[in-house]
Amino acid sequence: MADPLLNVEDLRTYFSTEEGVVKAVDGVSFQVQAGERRGVVGESGCGKSVTAMSIMRLIEPPAGEIVTGKIEFDGRDLLQLPESEMQDVRGGEIAMIFQDPMTALNPVYTIGDQLMETILLHQDVSKSQAREIAINTLSDVQIPKAANVMEDYPHQFSGGMRQRVMIAMGLSCDPKLLIADEPTTALDVTTQAQIMNLMLELAEQRNTAVLLITHDLGVVAGFCDNIQVMYAGSIVERGTGDEIFHNPQHPYTWGLLGSMTRLDESQQERLNSVRGAPPSLINPPKGCRFGPRCDFATDICREALPILHQSQEGQKVACHRSDELDLKAMTVGVG
Amino acid sequence: MTERGPVDEAVLDVAEGISAEPITQWDLFVTRLRRHRFAMIAVFYLAFIAFVALTAPLFTCAKNDTFCGNGPIEMSGVTTILMLVITAGGVYLAYTSFRSGLRGGGIALTLMTFVCALLLISSWGVIDLPHVNHYADQLPDESGRILVNIAPRASLPMGTDDLGRDVLSRVIHGGRASLAVGIVVGGLVALLGTVIGALAGYYPGVVDQSLMRFTDLVLGLPLLPVAIVVGRVLPELQFLPGFLKQGAWGIAVLLGLLVWGALARIVRAEFLSLREKEFVEAARAAGANDRRIIFRHILPNAMSPIIVQTTLIVGTAIIVEAALSFLGFGVRPPIPTWGGMAASGAAIAVRGFWWELVFSASALITTVLAINFIGDGLRDALDPTQTIERK
Amino acid sequence: MFAYIIRRLVYGIVTLFALSLVVFVLIQFSGGSPLDRLRLNPRMQPVIAQLTEQWGLDRPWYEQYFVWLKNFITPIDVAPQEGLTIVMFGKLGIWSWVAVAAFLGAAAYTVGAFFATAKANWWRTFRAFSIIGVWVAAFWIIKSRIVFALNWGTSFRGDGPVWDNIFGAAGNTFRLGLTALAIALIIGIPLGIYQAIRQYSFFDQMGTMLSFITFSTPIFIIGVMLQLILAFYLERWTGVKIFYVVGMTGSGYEELGRGLFGLPSLAQLGDVIQHLTLPALSIAAISMAGYSRFQRASMLEVMHSDYLRTAKAKGLPRRSIIVKHALRNALIPIVTLVSLDIAFMIGGAIITESIFGWPGVGRLYIGAISAIDYPTIMAVVMAIGAGVVLMNIIADILYGVLDPRVRYD
Ligand SMILES: Nc1ncnc2c1ncn2[C@@H]1O[C@H](COP(=O)(O)OP(=O)(O)OP(=O)(O)O)[C@@H](O)[C@H]1O
Numbered sequence A: 001m002a003d004p005l006l007n008v009e010d011l012r013t014y015f016s017t018e019e020g021v022v023k024a025v026d027g028v029s030f031q032v033q034a035g036e037r038r039g040v041v042g043e044s045g046c047g048k049s050v051t052a053m054s055i056m057r058l059i060e061p062p063a064g065e066i067v068t069g070k071i072e073f074d075g076r077d078l079l080q081l082p083e084s085e086m087q088d089v090r091g092g093e094i095a096m097i098f099q100d101p102m103t104a105l106n107p108v109y110t111i112g113d114q115l116m117e118t119i120l121l122h123q124d125v126s127k128s129q130a131r132e133i134a135i136n137t138l139s140d141v142q143i144p145k146a147a148n149v150m151e152d153y154p155h156q157f158s159g160g161m162r163q164r165v166m167i168a169m170g171l172s173c174d175p176k177l178l179i180a181d182e183p184t185t186a187l188d189v190t191t192q193a194q195i196m197n198l199m200l201e202l203a204e205q206r207n208t209a210v211l212l213i214t215h216d217l218g219v220v221a222g223f224c225d226n227i228q229v230m231y232a233g234s235i236v237e238r239g240t241g242d243e244i245f246h247n248p249q250h251p252y253t254w255g256l257l258g259s260m261t262r263l264d265e266s267q268q269e270r271l272n273s274v275r276g277a278p279p280s281l282i283n284p285p286k287g288c289r290f291g292p293r294c295d296f297a298t299d300i301c302r303e304a305l306p307i308l309h310q311s312q313e314g315q316k317v318a319c320h321r322s323d324e325l326d327l328k329a330m331t332v333g334v335g
Numbered sequence B: 001m002t003e004r005g006p007v008d009e010a011v012l013d014v015a016e017g018i019s020a021e022p023i024t025q026w027d028l029f030v031t032r033l034r035r036h037r038f039a040m041i042a043v044f045y046l047a048f049i050a051f052v053a054l055t056a057p058l059f060t061c062a063k064n065d066t067f068c069g070n071g072p073i074e075m076s077g078v079t080t081i082l083m084l085v086i087t088a089g090g091v092y093l094a095y096t097s098f099r100s101g102l103r104g105g106g107i108a109l110t111l112m113t114f115v116c117a118l119l120l121i122s123s124w125g126v127i128d129l130p131h132v133n134h135y136a137d138q139l140p141d142e143s144g145r146i147l148v149n150i151a152p153r154a155s156l157p158m159g160t161d162d163l164g165r166d167v168l169s170r171v172i173h174g175g176r177a178s179l180a181v182g183i184v185v186g187g188l189v190a191l192l193g194t195v196i197g198a199l200a201g202y203y204p205g206v207v208d209q210s211l212m213r214f215t216d217l218v219l220g221l222p223l224l225p226v227a228i229v230v231g232r233v234l235p236e237l238q239f240l241p242g243f244l245k246q247g248a249w250g251i252a253v254l255l256g257l258l259v260w261g262a263l264a265r266i267v268r269a270e271f272l273s274l275r276e277k278e279f280v281e282a283a284r285a286a287g288a289n290d291r292r293i294i295f296r297h298i299l300p301n302a303m304s305p306i307i308v309q310t311t312l313i314v315g316t317a318i319i320v321e322a323a324l325s326f327l328g329f330g331v332r333p334p335i336p337t338w339g340g341m342a343a344s345g346a347a348i349a350v351r352g353f354w355w356e357l358v359f360s361a362s363a364l365i366t367t368v369l370a371i372n373f374i375g376d377g378l379r380d381a382l383d384p385t386q387t388i389e390r391k
Numbered sequence C: 001m002f003a004y005i006i007r008r009l010v011y012g013i014v015t016l017f018a019l020s021l022v023v024f025v026l027i028q029f030s031g032g033s034p035l036d037r038l039r040l041n042p043r044m045q046p047v048i049a050q051l052t053e054q055w056g057l058d059r060p061w062y063e064q065y066f067v068w069l070k071n072f073i074t075p076i077d078v079a080p081q082e083g084l085t086i087v088m089f090g091k092l093g094i095w096s097w098v099a100v101a102a103f104l105g106a107a108a109y110t111v112g113a114f115f116a117t118a119k120a121n122w123w124r125t126f127r128a129f130s131i132i133g134v135w136v137a138a139f140w141i142i143k144s145r146i147v148f149a150l151n152w153g154t155s156f157r158g159d160g161p162v163w164d165n166i167f168g169a170a171g172n173t174f175r176l177g178l179t180a181l182a183i184a185l186i187i188g189i190p191l192g193i194y195q196a197i198r199q200y201s202f203f204d205q206m207g208t209m210l211s212f213i214t215f216s217t218p219i220f221i222i223g224v225m226l227q228l229i230l231a232f233y234l235e236r237w238t239g240v241k242i243f244y245v246v247g248m249t250g251s252g253y254e255e256l257g258r259g260l261f262g263l264p265s266l267a268q269l270g271d272v273i274q275h276l277t278l279p280a281l282s283i284a285a286i287s288m289a290g291y292s293r294f295q296r297a298s299m300l301e302v303m304h305s306d307y308l309r310t311a312k313a314k315g316l317p318r319r320s321i322i323v324k325h326a327l328r329n330a331l332i333p334i335v336t337l338v339s340l341d342i343a344f345m346i347g348g349a350i351i352t353e354s355i356f357g358w359p360g361v362g363r364l365y366i367g368a369i370s371a372i373d374y375p376t377i378m379a380v381v382m383a384i385g386a387g388v389v390l391m392n393i394i395a396d397i398l399y400g401v402l403d404p405r406v407r408y409d
C-alpha cells in the first residue's frame, strides 16, 4: 500500500469544562488514502466533529487541547507545523464543509468576496483570474447564472444553495482532502441526495479524498469505500462498506444498523437497537465504554478496555467478544 | 440479556456515569448560581444591608434623642450583642436554606417572602422618617456645643456632617430609600412588564399593536428629565395621598411606572416564540384555555429573562433615585438618602471633610454593584448555553 | 424603506405629543406658579397681574396647552442678523470647524470610493456617507441658529426667547457630549475588542471587573470624585491649577487672543481643554464601561460564530480573521448603541452639567425646573424627545446600511 494521504495516530483531544475534563477524542487512529472516500459514523457527541476539527487544528485553547497524537498529512506532521504553514494547509490542501450552511457564511460579505478570498489566499492569481475561477467553481456546483450571484449576499440564498457555495469554496483550491462534517443534515431530504452526489462527483473528478462525517449509516453505506464507527471518543469498528453493513462485528454497530429505518420494518420486530444514553466523557465507564449499554457484556468487558484488532471476518473491531458472537445471525432482515 | 434488577441497574448506571439521578432545572440553577462567587457575596451583602436598614431604629439613635438614650456607637453592650446575634442568625439562616432547603422551592419561597416582608417593613419606615427629626441627632460636646464636621474616630466611625449629625446613622437610614425604590420598582416592573408583554405576545393583532404602541411611547419618554419634572412637582400634587408625596415611596412608584418598557418588549418576544412551541400546541390540543396556557405553560418558561431584566432595572432605578435626590428633586432633606448625602457631602468635601461623601457614595456603589452582580449571576445560571466554556 | 421612515416618524410625533401632554399636565397640577417668587414682594401685585394676563396663567390648563402647542410649532420671523457667509466663517466655533472638516472628509471619501471600486459598491458607501453628511449639516444648522426659529415662547425667568436659549445651550452640550463620546469610543471599543480576543486573560478579567464597577457607579459620584481628586486635592498638593471645575472657559478667555482665521489660539485651546476634561471624563467613564462591555459581548458572539470557523478553516491568518471577518460584524450592533447615546446626549448631561456649572441644556433645564419656567421645561423635554425619535430612526437606517440582511418595508 502506498503511503497514506492522512495518517492519524493515537489522537487525544480534551476539553476542560466546569464539570471536568471532557475526553472528546480519546485515542483515535486511522488512515485515509489519496482519493479515498471514508465515512465516519456514530451517535451525537461521540467526537466526530472534534476529530475533524483536530485534523484542521481548529480546536481553540484554552478550552480545548490536543493532548497527544500525530496527524501526518502528505508526509508532514500537522501538529508540529508552525501556524503560518498550517494556514496554507487549511483551505488549500485540506478543506472543510460544515453542518449548518445557514450560518457558515459571513453575512456581511458577498458570495463572490468570500469565494475569491479563499482563492486569492491559496493560489497565485490576479483578482480577475480569481473571479473567473470563482465563477467556474460556482457553475461546477450547478448554481445557475454563476456570474450574477457573485454580488449576492448569503441571506439571499436557500440552505441548499448555500451548501453548494460552501462546497465550491472548499473545492476551489483543489484540496487533497475534503472533510465534510454532516454536510446535509440541515437540508431537506430531496436536497440532501443532490448535494451529496454533487459533492462526491466533484471530489472524484479532482481526485480529492473525502472524509464524510455523519450519524446516518445509510448515507455512508451508499457513498463510502471505507467506514469507521466511533463511540465515546474512539473508533470501535472499521471496515469496508459491505463488511460494516452486512456483517457488523461490534454490538454497537449492530445496534446502529438495527435502529435504521427500513421500508419493511412494519413486518418485523426490531430486535436490536441501542438503548440508554451515551456515557459521560468525563468519567468514562471502566472497561469497554459500550459495556453499560451492551447486551453481551460479561465480566471481562467491565475490566479491560478492548483495543481495535483484526477480526476473523476481515474488518477491525474493538470488542472482547466479537469472535464468539454471531451478530449477523441475530439480525433479522439486515442484508 | 444479562440479568439485572431495576435497583441494581440504576446503581450501576450512576456508578458508571451513564446517568446520574435526574437533575432538575432548579438544582442546576442553584449549582450554577453558587459557582458565581461575586453573586453569592452580593446576595449576602444585600441581605446584610437590608437587615441593617430594617433594624436601623434599634441602634442608630443619637445621644440626646428622646426615643432612646444611647448614643449611636456607645450602644449598650446588650444592644450590640443582640444586634450581632440577630445578624449572624439571619446570615446563617439564609446560608443554610440556600445550601439545602432550596431544592423543593417551598422553603425558598418562604424565605423570599420573609425577606420581602422584611424589606417592605424596613422601607415602610421611610414614611415615618420625617417625624424622626434628624437635626436632633446632633452631638453636643460636654459644653453643649454642636460638634460639626468631626472626622471619623472610634466613637464616631463615620464622623459627623456639617450640621453635627452622625453620618453612620444617616447612612444606615439612607439605605431605606434605596430599598424602597428597589422593592417597589422591582415589583411594578415585574408586574407591568410581564402582564403587558405577555398580553401583547399572546394576543396578536389589535391587543398586541395597541399595547406595543403604548410601550414604545413609554420607552420614548426620556427617563431622567421626566423623572426630574415629576420629582419636582410630586410634593405639590394635591390629589396624591400624603405618603406618596414625601419620602421615597412616590419616587419609587414614579420610577416603576417609567421603566417597565424594556421588560415588556422582552417578555413579548419570549411569548411570541414560545407560543409556537410544540408543548403549547399540545396543551391547546388537550383543551387548555388561554389562562392556563399563559400561566402554566408559557410563563414558567419565560421566567429567566424576566428575573434577570428586573434585577438589572432595579439597579438602574436605585441610581436614578440617588441622582434625583442628589439634584434635590428626589427625597427631600432632612430625610437621609445616599444621593442627598452625597450632595451635601460633596459641598463640604471641598473643605477637606470627605467622610460624608465617601461613606454615602460607597454604600450606594456597593449596593448597586451587588444588585448588578446578582443580575449577572442569575443570567449565567439561568442561561444554560453560556456555561459550557467557562473555566 | 421610505414608507418605513415615514411610519416611524408618525409614531415619533405621536410619542412627542404624548410626552408634551404628560409633562404639561404635571406642571399644571403641581400648584406651583412661576410667579410665586414675585408674590413675596407686595409691590409686585400689578406686575403679577400683568404677567398672569400676558402668559395666560389664569386660563384653564387645556387652553394653555393648546396655545402652547400652537405656538410651539409656529415659525417666527427672525431678522437675519448676519449674512449666511458671515455665519459660516465668522461665528463658527471649534466644533463647527470639526463638522465642516468631517463633511468635507465624507464627501472626499465618497468621491474616492466611487472611482476606486470597480464594483457597484459605491452606491452603498455614498448612502452611508450622505447620512453622515446630513447629520453634520443638521448640527451645523443648530450652530448657526439664526436661519430659522419657532415660537417657543419667552422664559419666565426673564432671560429671553427660549429658542435662542436652547440652541445656544445645545452647542455647549454638544461640545461636552461629543468630546465624551469620542473619548468613550476611542478607549471603550478597542478595550472591549481586546478583552474578547484575550478572553479569560488577567487583562480581560480586570477590564470586566472595572467596567462592572464603573457601570454601577452613579455619574454624580464620578463627577464629584473627579472634581475632588483631580482638581481640588491635586491643586492643593501640587500648587498648580491644572483642571477647572466650573464653566466652559476662564473669565479672561477673550483676552487670550484669537488665532488665524478667527480660530481659537493655542492659549485659548488650552483653556478650553482645562475646562472640558473633567466633565467630559465623567460622562465618558460611564459610556466607556458600557461600550467595552457591549463590544466584548458582541465580539465574543461573533468569535464563536460558525462563519468565523469557516474563515479559520479557509486558512486566513488570525489578523485578517479578526479585522475582516470578526470586527466588521461585531461593530454593527454598537452603531445602534452609539446612536442612542447621541440621542440621550442632550438629556444625559443634566447631572454632569449641574455639577460642573456647564452652561448647557441640562443646566438650563435644572434652572427652569426649580423656577417652574414651563416654556423652557417644555422646550427642553421636547428637544430631548425629538432627539431620541430622530436618532432611533437614524440608527435603524445605519443598521440597514451596515447589515445587508436587514431590510425595512
Ligand atoms: N468547545 C467544547 N467545550 C467542551 N466540550 C466540547 C466542546 N466541543 C465539543 N465538546 C464535547 O466533545 C464531545 C464530542 O463532540 P462532537 O462535536 O465531536 O460530537 P459529534 O460526534 O460531532 O456529534 P454531532 O453528531 O452532534 O455533531 C461532546 O460530548 C461535546 O460535549
Ligand code: SF4
Binding pocket: A250, A251, A252, A288, A289, A290, A291, A292, A294, A295, A296, A297, A298, A301, A306, A318, A319, A320, A321, A322
Ligand atoms: S467488549 Fe463487551 S461490552 Fe464491549 S462491546 Fe464487546 S461485548 Fe459489548
Ligand SMILES: [Mg+2]
Binding pocket: A048, A049, A050, A181, A182
Ligand atoms: Mg458534529
